[in-house]
Amino acid sequence: MAKKRTRTKSASSNGDPQTLQRPPAEILFADELRALAKASAKDPKPPGWKLSPRAVLKFVLGDPSEDRPAKFVGRRAFLERCIVSLATNRGLMLIGEPGTAKSYLSELLTAAISGDSTLTIQGSAGTTEDNIRYSWNYALLVSEGPSENALVPAPLYLGMKHGKLVRFEEITRCALEIQDVLLSVLSDRVMAVAELPEAQRSLYASNGFNVIATANTRDRGVNEMSAALKRRFNFETVHPIADIQEELQLVQRETNRNLSRSQVPVTIDPELTELLVTTFRELRQGKTVDGKGIETPSTVLSTAEAVATGYAAGVHAYYYSDGQVQPLHLVRHLVGSVLKDNPDDLKTVRHYFDHVIKKRKTEPWQAFYDARDELI
Amino acid sequence: MDEHQMDALQRRLCDDQADVVFYPVRHHSPASADLLSQLIEELKPGAVLIEGPSDFNDSINELSLEHELPIAIYSYFQLVENQSQTATHHGVYYPFCEYSPEWVAIQAARSCGAAVRFIDLPWAESFEHERTTHRYADAELRRGRYVQALCERLQVEDFDDLWDRLIESQLGLSRRDYLHRVHSLCLNIRVWEQPISLSDRQREAFMAAEIRASQARFEGPLVVVTGGFHSGALAARLSGLDCPGSTDDAQENGARRIAQRGIALTTYSYQRLDNLTGYDAGMPSPGFYEYAWRQRRDRRTFDHQPLLSRLVDALRGRKQTLSTADLIAVETSAQAIAALRGRPHVWRRDLLDAVTSCLIKDELEYGCASPFIDAVHEVLRGERRGRLAQGTRLPPLVRDIQDQLETFGLRPDQRGRQIELDLTDPEGRKQSRLLHRLRILEIRGFSRRGGTDFSQRDNLDRLWELWQLRWSPEFEASCIEASRYGTRLSTAAAACLTQQAAQTERDATAAAELLILAAQAGVETLSQSLLESLERLIHSEPRFVGATSCLEHLLFLYCFDEALGTQRLEALRTLVRETFSRSLALCESHGRPVSDPRSLLRGMRTMRETFRRLPDVLDWTAEEIGDVIRRVQSDAHKPPLLRGAAAGMLWSLGQATTESVLEDLLFFSDPEQLGDFLAGLFAVAREQVQRQPELLRAIDQLLLDYAADDFQAALPSLRLAFTSFTPREKHHMLSTLFQSLQPHLKPSAALATADAETVQEAVAIEERLFEAVKRYGLERQR
Numbered sequence A: 001m002a003k004k005r006t007r008t009k010s011a012s013s014n015g016d017p018q019t020l021q022r023p024p025a026e027i028l029f030a031d032e033l034r035a036l037a038k039a040s041a042k043d044p045k046p047p048g049w050k051l052s053p054r055a056v057l058k059f060v061l062g063d064p065s066e067d068r069p070a071k072f073v074g075r076r077a078f079l080e081r082c083i084v085s086l087a088t089n090r091g092l093m094l095i096g097e098p099g100t101a102k103s104y105l106s107e108l109l110t111a112a113i114s115g116d117s118t119l120t121i122q123g124s125a126g127t128t129e130d131n132i133r134y135s136w137n138y139a140l141l142v143s144e145g146p147s148e149n150a151l152v153p154a155p156l157y158l159g160m161k162h163g164k165l166v167r168f169e170e171i172t173r174c175a176l177e178i179q180d181v182l183l184s185v186l187s188d189r190v191m192a193v194a195e196l197p198e199a200q201r202s203l204y205a206s207n208g209f210n211v212i213a214t215a216n217t218r219d220r221g222v223n224e225m226s227a228a229l230k231r232r233f234n235f236e237t238v239h240p241i242a243d244i245q246e247e248l249q250l251v252q253r254e255t256n257r258n259l260s261r262s263q264v265p266v267t268i269d270p271e272l273t274e275l276l277v278t279t280f281r282e283l284r285q286g287k288t289v290d291g292k293g294i295e296t297p298s299t300v301l302s303t304a305e306a307v308a309t310g311y312a313a314g315v316h317a318y319y320y321s322d323g324q325v326q327p328l329h330l331v332r333h334l335v336g337s338v339l340k341d342n343p344d345d346l347k348t349v350r351h352y353f354d355h356v357i358k359k360r361k362t363e364p365w366q367a368f369y370d371a372r373d374e375l376i
Numbered sequence B: 001m002d003e004h005q006m007d008a009l010q011r012r013l014c015d016d017q018a019d020v021v022f023y024p025v026r027h028h029s030p031a032s033a034d035l036l037s038q039l040i041e042e043l044k045p046g047a048v049l050i051e052g053p054s055d056f057n058d059s060i061n062e063l064s065l066e067h068e069l070p071i072a073i074y075s076y077f078q079l080v081e082n083q084s085q086t087a088t089h090h091g092v093y094y095p096f097c098e099y100s101p102e103w104v105a106i107q108a109a110r111s112c113g114a115a116v117r118f119i120d121l122p123w124a125e126s127f128e129h130e131r132t133t134h135r136y137a138d139a140e141l142r143r144g145r146y147v148q149a150l151c152e153r154l155q156v157e158d159f160d161d162l163w164d165r166l167i168e169s170q171l172g173l174s175r176r177d178y179l180h181r182v183h184s185l186c187l188n189i190r191v192w193e194q195p196i197s198l199s200d201r202q203r204e205a206f207m208a209a210e211i212r213a214s215q216a217r218f219e220g221p222l223v224v225v226t227g228g229f230h231s232g233a234l235a236a237r238l239s240g241l242d243c244p245g246s247t248d249d250a251q252e253n254g255a256r257r258i259a260q261r262g263i264a265l266t267t268y269s270y271q272r273l274d275n276l277t278g279y280d281a282g283m284p285s286p287g288f289y290e291y292a293w294r295q296r297r298d299r300r301t302f303d304h305q306p307l308l309s310r311l312v313d314a315l316r317g318r319k320q321t322l323s324t325a326d327l328i329a330v331e332t333s334a335q336a337i338a339a340l341r342g343r344p345h346v347w348r349r350d351l352l353d354a355v356t357s358c359l360i361k362d363e364l365e366y367g368c369a370s371p372f373i374d375a376v377h378e379v380l381r382g383e384r385r386g387r388l389a390q391g392t393r394l395p396p397l398v399r400d401i402q403d404q405l406e407t408f409g410l411r412p413d414q415r416g417r418q419i420e421l422d423l424t425d426p427e428g429r430k431q432s433r434l435l436h437r438l439r440i441l442e443i444r445g446f447s448r449r450g451g452t453d454f455s456q457r458d459n460l461d462r463l464w465e466l467w468q469l470r471w472s473p474e475f476e477a478s479c480i481e482a483s484r485y486g487t488r489l490s491t492a493a494a495a496c497l498t499q500q501a502a503q504t505e506r507d508a509t510a511a512a513e514l515l516i517l518a519a520q521a522g523v524e525t526l527s528q529s530l531l532e533s534l535e536r537l538i539h540s541e542p543r544f545v546g547a548t549s550c551l552e553h554l555l556f557l558y559c560f561d562e563a564l565g566t567q568r569l570e571a572l573r574t575l576v577r578e579t580f581s582r583s584l585a586l587c588e589s590h591g592r593p594v595s596d597p598r599s600l601l602r603g604m605r606t607m608r609e610t611f612r613r614l615p616d617v618l619d620w621t622a623e624e625i626g627d628v629i630r631r632v633q634s635d636a637h638k639p640p641l642l643r644g645a646a647a648g649m650l651w652s653l654g655q656a657t658t659e660s661v662l663e664d665l666l667f668f669s670d671p672e673q674l675g676d677f678l679a680g681l682f683a684v685a686r687e688q689v690q691r692q693p694e695l696l697r698a699i700d701q702l703l704l705d706y707a708a709d710d711f712q713a714a715l716p717s718l719r720l721a722f723t724s725f726t727p728r729e730k731h732h733m734l735s736t737l738f739q740s741l742q743p744h745l746k747p748s749a750a751l752a753t754a755d756a757e758t759v760q761e762a763v764a765i766e767e768r769l770f771e772a773v774k775r776y777g778l779e780r781q782r
């Protein structure tokens, strides 16, 4: 039987970012958020927001004047649209290829706007209404009858009650009926709790409530959303990072950050990052930097995978090697974590090595090519 | 340039009471235009000097006729490389719309009685690269690190946004502020973008000289209206201050000369203005800026609502549903986005973003069309197209075109009509030539809807053409634009084809197609330089099938054409000769594998045909050809198909005996090769094969010697080989074979009398039967 859950306050006992494996954005960037809140205290804010829209923009896109890099790399207009959508009466739907930082962006936005990125519904075929709205503590329900005390709130309930943003990850993986639970909530901004006594039967959303959903374009067709629900969202497509320099910087920064978080005193140097990112981009776009067409593997080769590969290579170098990340490590983890056991993709990448990498006569490309035997 | 010098220059630039006032514009900027017209009204200068083509000064009064904007000055010329004597034709526009600062300056000057002069170097003399097609592109402003850094600092997306943010959407911006902001922006761009290009420096030297001359010539202050990028350099040159790129170095250009040039007014359209991107970009969304201009002129606060209702119409026109809720969402978002961007009113980008945000419910690929985005762009673009006033001077080509259309009764009208031409009739041929010339020059309003296809030649029984003629608003503009190719229609069409040929590489088929185009436009368009270009294309063709397909076209034009006037045309002899030689050379160097067997065989047949028909034109004797082909035939590295075709060629040219062909056959008796060899042989020596039953008997003997799986292996390619023959020929060959094998038997009566349909049916039944055998796995038990 479900126990009544009490929400852990974001900065409670285990709130030390140093000991958490992956602290949520509002903890990780607590200082910055506080500073932004202070600086924008007088600016107008949409009701229920912790920061002004402009401060949110600054939080996500960084601030060159204070030497803070962008957390999410993307076009300004795109982000402005996202933020404005959240201030209107429609939800925000982020769609795109896997690994384009949809989830990460939604985390950043919820952390900045509501100070809480943890009201998250993870969409899957098994997601039920209970996971979204609320369920009951049956012991209490039996002993006390239906009351707010016996109710176990789920993220949507909490978001409405406290006026916070709710994240709905991978929404298209849920069954249509489940997606439709959002319908009335988004249009009427009220949730019916039929079991409760008359006076408490309707939970009206407090200011600040809204929904950010993410959907993977590779999943589409599994459960195409209903037209009615589509109308209640503004859609934004998240694209892979357009500029190679920006992607380079990001991969470099994220990889090294991940390494240092796992206390691996290894960094990946810029040349290797360039090699890694170039390889991923070329395979992803089906085009080499000098414009020749190549075949693309079916696997997703997103920025996120590039970071994962760099990270794994770093860990490997530290524990099994002399602590220097080598092209060999990259190839090995490209196979291990990205291409996995898809023989067609392996073939495509081998072909890419034989026809593109081979011709690059400089280091580290040569060493990269020499490690091609790992591609089996 | 140090800070101190920069300050000094900036101060000079911002002085709007000086005797020479430098007014920096962004071309097509309403804010720029509005503040400029106020300046001219207040200052009442002696003359307004504008960055525009000074070779138009003699015609500058044409600009005061009653034109409907947008229009453009079109400047064109022909450039000849001294060494190779090849000519290229170039043209460039200076577009004006209602809110262009240059245009507004002309109007303001006229109403206060000031003189107007263009002061820029004629384009022909400053021509640098062929990428630009219009001169008011602000390319200098858009590029570079300074703009990028500034965009980052001001947190805007790109230069368009930056300009909107700093200038255009600041409705209350004073002239002082305008001058200050734009001069400092441009000066910084200039400092960051060193070195300044040679052509910019040349133009600035020229403009400075013009300004000096005007100082002497006109009483009162001067207003100098140029792109902001040039203002600093001009002020520096005139007042002895420092500015990057304000010195000259002499330059010589002896490699090319300008052979012919002209300049004239032409019409323009918002669509064209908006389509310009990249290097050619100007200010996007002319419809939006025209709207903003009018609001501004009426001194009203900017209101985006009317644009929104136009958008609704545009969407409904595209059959997109737009609910009231959607409209409210767009409106709310637009307001919120504008507020987030710190603007008091909804501006162009805000509208676009609001629509993107609220209406698109799908993945939006980069640069991919969406009906919603298209509709917004359509509204922001506007539909205006210009019209020249009656009596505007037109370039000679335009008159030539109009005269000829008149003479042949082909003037297009609004309603449109179709005309059918009989190409066997001399009058019809003349009309057709005229229309083809127009088509080559891309004159609008004439399209060929049907008729004899001289490059496919599927049906030459009827020589005709069907054309659709309808007056197009772009007719005149396209005639004017074509003026860069020449002053008369025939020479212009020829020059255009020559340029196309010069821009093509290593492609004999393309040469043949251009040749057919020229022939259709009349053989007068086959100029010497066109022929030379075609020859070059043929010479450099690397593929055998490319060369022979060209040869096939030539053979047609030279031997069989009855409509175009190319039969036995002297000018084509060289081309035929060269193409044949090239084909022969490529045949000899042809290696494995064969990617397109049909074209290969067709090429071999064309060569044989050319030799048969035109032995007098070629510089090869049958023996010489035989030597080459024999080498091909006996080259073990060549594919069997080609070797078979070579054998067939020798045989049919009388360069090989039947006996030697039979020997060759034995050589290719391998079941893997037999079919390919025969396919080649049959395709080229079809008649010989039918006349010589020995060959068929030898084949029969070979097949009888095959083991069952050998036969199976050879069968598919053998089938293919026999498709060279018609059913009747096959039947004839079979019965001859039958008779020679068993002379005492009569050929089966059924075989002899069956019609094609019955035979086909029988074959189909047989095929089904074999399929069934295969399906049930019975084939091995044969």
Ligand SMILES: Nc1ncnc2c1ncn2[C@@H]1O[C@H](COP(=O)(O)OP(=O)(O)O)[C@@H](O)[C@H]1O
Pocket: A071, A072, A073, A074, A096, A097, A098, A099, A100, A101, A102, A103, A104, A105, A214, A240, A241, A250, A254, A303, A304, A305, A307
């Ligand atoms: N444009 C981007 N800006 C910042 N990080 C990015 C970007 N694209 C990818 N990443 C990296 O990818 C990681 C994971 O992405 P994630 O949010 O899980 O992707 P998605 O939800 O789209 O599948 C991020 O944590 C970040 O390291």
Ligand SMILES: [Mg+2]
Pocket: A102, A103, A104, A169, A214
């Ligand atoms: Mg995700």
